[in-house]
Amino acid sequence: MNKSEKVFEILKRNQLIALIAPKSVEQCMTAYEILNPMGIVLEVAFRTDIAMEAIDSLLSEHPDALILAGTVMTRAQCENALRSGVAGVVSADYIPDVVEMCVSHDVMCVPGGTADVGKQLVQKATLYDCELEELREKYPYQWTYKLFPASTKTGSNVGLAAAWKGPFKGLTLVYTGGVSLNNLGEIIALDPDGIYCGSALTKKIDDPAEMRAEAEKWIEVVKGK
DSSP, X not given: OOHHHHHHHHHHHHXXXXXXXXXXXXXXXXXXXXXXXXXXXXXXXXXXXTHHHHHHHHHHHOTTOOOEEESOOXXXXXXXXXXXXXXXXXXXXXXXXXHHHHHHTTOEEEOEESSOXXXXXXXXXXXXXXXXXXXXXXXXXXXXXXESSSEETTEEOTTHHHHHTTTSTTOEEEEOSSOOHHHHHHHXXXXXXXXXXXXXXXXXXXXXXXXXXXXXXHHHHHHTO
């Protein structure tokens, strides 16, 4: 079982991703060491200059860590993330070059947005030289998409998921962007099999006890579905 298979198994079981845009290597390490034992997968976003160094340091200290590289938008970022040994790559949009590179390394790729679900699945199937049904069955960790943003100040996009699951049965959706304790229960009610990602899980990174308490609240909501 490769890293992508392992992390996907954890995500399907525990359904939570904590997003962090680290300001230091230490922040990233702290987040992982607190949240990983709780069953929460860490996604390190390429939104800060320290992100790649933080990923490299974390995986050097914890070689078996199953973490995700987030906000991966360029071929260069993807190359660096894959070289480091991440278990999956997440993007804020559908970037064909990123999908191509991930599939060539058989690493989970989760493009995002409010469209292009089918395009990225078809590209994955083409690259694996298989039919869509085979992609779903043989590479379930690639039968994924990130609904981003899930929620905005003017409304919710969560309803799109049901429409996508019509033609793409069994699609695993990662809900991110505007996800918080305030709407987590509502999202779960609409898609109990989803994966829920929030930066709120690492917002209190400088107060580990408070961060752990926040994570426990998310876990309680997910378990209570």
